Amino acid sequence: MNVQSPNSFRNGPDEEGQFGIFGGRFVAETLMPNILELDEAYAKAKKDPEFLSELEYLNKHYTGRPSPIYFAERLTEHLGGAKVYFKRDELNHTGSHKINNCLGQILLAKRMGKTRIIAETGAGQHGVASATVAARFGYPCMVYMGAKDVHRQSPNVFRMKLLGAEIESVTAGAGTLKDAMNEALRDWVTNVEDTYYLIGTAAGPHPYPELVRDFQSVIGKECREQIQEAEGRLPDMLVASVGGGSNAIGLFHPFLDDESVQIVGVEAGGKGLEGDEHCASLTAGRPGVLHGNRTYLLQDAEGQIEEGASISAGLDYPGIGPEHSWLKDTGRVDYVPIMDTEALEAFQLLCRLEGIIPALEPSHALAEVVKRAPTMDKDQIIVMNLCGRGDKDVHTVAEALGIKV
Amino acid sequence: MTQRMTNRFAKLAEENRPAFVTYFMGGDPDFKTSVEIMKGLPKAGADVIELGMPFSDPMADGPSIQAAGLRALKQGQNLPRTFDMVRAFREDDDETPIVLMGYYNPIYQYGSEKFLDDAKEAGVDGMIIVDLPPEMDEELCIPALSRDLNFIRLATPTTDEKRLPKVLSNTSGFLYYVSINGITGAAAPKPDEVAKSVAHIKAKTDIPICVGFGVRSAEQAAAIGRAADGVVVGSAIVSTVANSLKDNKPTKNTVSSTLELVASIAEGVRTARH
Numbered sequence: 001m002n003v004q005s006p007n008s009f010r011n012g013p014d015e016e017g018q019f020g021i022f023g024g025r026f027v028a029e030t031l032m033p034n035i036l037e038l039d040e041a042y043a044k045a046k047k048d049p050e051f052l053s054e055l056e057y058l059n060k061h062y063t064g065r066p067s068p069i070y071f072a073e074r075l076t077e078h079l080g081g082a083k084v085y086f087k088r089d090e091l092n093h094t095g096s097h098k099i100n101n102c103l104g105q106i107l108l109a110k111r112m113g114k115t116r117i118i119a120e121t122g123a124g125q126h127g128v129a130s131a132t133v134a135a136r137f138g139y140p141c142m143v144y145m146g147a148k149d150v151h152r153q154s155p156n157v158f159r160m161k162l163l164g165a166e167i168e169s170v171t172a173g174a175g176t177l178k179d180a181m182n183e184a185l186r187d188w189v190t191n192v193e194d195t196y197y198l199i200g201t202a203a204g205p206h207p208y209p210e211l212v213r214d215f216q217s218v219i220g221k222e223c224r225e226q227i228q229e230a231e232g233r234l235p236d237m238l239v240a241s242v243g244g245g246s247n248a249i250g251l252f253h254p255f256l257d258d259e260s261v262q263i264v265g266v267e268a269g270g271k272g273l274e275g276d277e278h279c280a281s282l283t284a285g286r287p288g289v290l291h292g293n294r295t296y297l298l299q300d301a302e303g304q305i306e307e308g309a310s311i312s313a314g315l316d317y318p319g320i321g322p323e324h325s326w327l328k329d330t331g332r333v334d335y336v337p338i339m340d341t342e343a344l345e346a347f348q349l350l351c352r353l354e355g356i357i358p359a360l361e362p363s364h365a366l367a368e369v370v371k372r373a374p375t376m377d378k379d380q381i382i383v384m385n386l387c388g389r390g391d392k393d394v395h396t397v398a399e400a401l402g403i404k405v
Numbered sequence: 406m407t408q409r410m411t412n413r414f415a416k417l418a419e420e421n422r423p424a425f426v427t428y429f430m431g432g433d434p435d436f437k438t439s440v441e442i443m444k445g446l447p448k449a450g451a452d453v454i455e456l457g458m459p460f461s462d463p464m465a466d467g468p469s470i471q472a473a474g475l476r477a478l479k480q481g482q483n484l485p486r487t488f489d490m491v492r493a494f495r496e497d498d499d500e501t502p503i504v505l506m507g508y509y510n511p512i513y514q515y516g517s518e519k520f521l522d523d524a525k526e527a528g529v530d531g532m533i534i535v536d537l538p539p540e541m542d543e544e545l546c547i548p549a550l551s552r553d554l555n556f557i558r559l560a561t562p563t564t565d566e567k568r569l570p571k572v573l574s575n576t577s578g579f580l581y582y583v584s585i586n587g588i589t590g591a592a593a594p595k596p597d598e599v600a601k602s603v604a605h606i607k608a609k610t611d612i613p614i615c616v617g618f619g620v621r622s623a624e625q626a627a628a629i630g631r632a633a634d635g636v637v638v639g640s641a642i643v644s645t646v647a648n649s650l651k652d653n654k655p656t657k658n659t660v661s662s663t664l665e666l667v668a669s670i671a672e673g674v675r676t677a678r679h
């Protein structure tokens with residue numbers, strides 16, 4: 001599908017909450033008044049200096065922003081091509097980019113007078129970030145997590161409990177992120193009056209894709225300034241992993257109208273695209289409607305949603321944020337799959353060359369950098385979003401490598 | 406409204422009784438058994454039939470209907486078979502209105518226009534698509550109305566004064582008032598509150614208002630039927646099917662126990678205004 005290139009890639013969504021044909025508000029009527037209320041609340045908040053300065057204060061003093069960019073000298077040398085920089089959102093409080101979004105949304109929940117927070121989580125990073133802001137602002141918090149993910153991301157489950165959140169292990173389907181999201185939506189429909197649904201990625205019904213993107217765009221905005229300062233120019237390439245797409249859109253969005261910047265999103269290729277054990281919704285899926293938005297989905301010929309598979313719980317989702325679907329169809333961003341095995345290798349490479357243990361999600365982005373950097377000139381620049389740290393993944397990696405810890 | 410729907414509600418008004426609207430899942434526990442159930446519904450007292458179309462990710466449904474959908478999908482239920490069920494039913498009944506109920510993605514993949522044409526041809530009267538609110542009317546609602554198919558909308562306790570006109574716009578056949586905030590099969594509604602809400606909506610529209618979600622017994626159905634133009638029962642029927650199965654396969658009781666439950670609730674609906 002190819003659509004005409006717009007004047008700007010940064011104007012979406014439109015009035016209906018759509019990016020081209022993607023996005024929208026495909027939800028049960030029970031939720032509509034709430035979603036419209038959120039839309040209104042956000043439209044006001046984003047123009048309110050008080051809201052913005054409170055968020056900026058928390059970003060700085062609670063999360064530790066700005067996160068640095070870091071020139072990965074030994075990795076660059078090893079790859080022998082383009083200079084590789086990392087945007088180090090893994091240094092944030094709670095260990096990933098998820099906190100950027102959670103702080104923005106908890107402030108919205110407060111403004112809307114909600115008294116209870118629910119969230120879905122895959123890797124547990126969004127669950128931890130949600131539990132964190134709920135603790136900080138004094139809200140009860142319920143986190144829905146697929147049973148399979150509860151098992152493979154157990155360190156995060158305990159962190160959430162320490163932070164006072166309740167965890168509901170979801171056994172429906174494959175017990176991963178999609179099923180957790182279904183269950184969170186069912187909770188929301190039931191408790192719509194007092195509950196705020198803190199969605200963890202740039203997907204779901206409008207206005208979530210827009211507001212999550214805006215809260216995550218702090219990554220790209222900082223990065224623009226930092227790379228100009230370090231190199232006196234914009235990078236040649238941006239690379240980020242895409243699960244639902246929030247860390248990626250956060251890095252990409254401020255650069256979308258800079259033609260000289262090539263942009264690459266990396267999906268979970270799992271065990272390969274030939275079978276059904278992958279999560280490459282953009283590369284191998286078709287447009288469909290799920291979880292409130294129209295977007296690329298893994299589905300069978302009759303529109304039943306398929307379970308994805310990835311070594312990375314955070315990328316294990318059969319959908320993708322609608323703005324990415326649009327950026328794919330317009331051709332502005334390239335989306336490519338990376339296999340489990342490639343991500344595992346990249347994970348180990350970074351540990352040894354740079355002394356950084358990355359999460360498995362950005363390890364996918366790194367594997368793409370490992371492929372691309374050597375084909376580029378030495379004076380070219382890649383910035384990759386190192387959006388999470390790997391503490392939560394050490395058990396999964398050990399298991400994959402056949403090591404007992 | 407389609408002729409069948411208009412005639413049915415006119416007849417019920419004449420008899421001064423509320424409609425009994427029965428939901429069941431197409432293809433559960435298998436195609437053949439669910440056709441038998443469907444064919445038996447009018448005699449057991451159903452006035453309008455809601456035929457469930459299974460979806461892998463039913464975000465507004467509770468455990469009973471989720472499980473029924475998965476059983477049906479495992480048996481190969483899909484849209485062509487849904488239409489086959491309607492055709493089989495129409496062989497002996499051309500009066501009972503049939504409303505398809507489900508989620509949008511399978512329809513979107515089938516092709517919205519083709520879905521509507523095939524539904525019309527098979528003898529369908531309307532549809533309830535849970536994840537298509539009025540904001541998304543261009544997708545299916547407008548093309549459905551242009552084919553004289555009913556697009557039945559849901560109103561809920563969250564539908565306030567401001568929202569109601571939007572919900573009533575383009576709705577036809579009947580309005581489905583969801584009596585609780587929640588998923589199917591959840592808590593029972595309070596008849597007094599339902600009566601108040603129904604009266605409130607009735608002041609704004611002439612189309613019939615049917616009430617559902619959480620109605621499980623003849624007594625509840627009677628209480629709801631006092632204020633509403635119709636009572637919808639779903640999870641109770643779907644659970645009865647499930648309870649009759651052995652290893653997910655139908656037994657000789659599956660059709661009979663399901664229709665007996667329908668008949669007993671129908672009794673409650675019929676006595677609502679006595």
Ligand SMILES: Cc1ncc(COP(=O)(O)O)c(C=O)c1O
Pocket residue numbers: 096097122123124125126200201202241242243244245246247248313314315359361362387388389
């Ligand atoms: C570190 C990290 N990166 C990426 C993701 C994927 O989400 P998104 O695509 O929204 O950034 C997750 C999700 O859990 C994560 O924990």
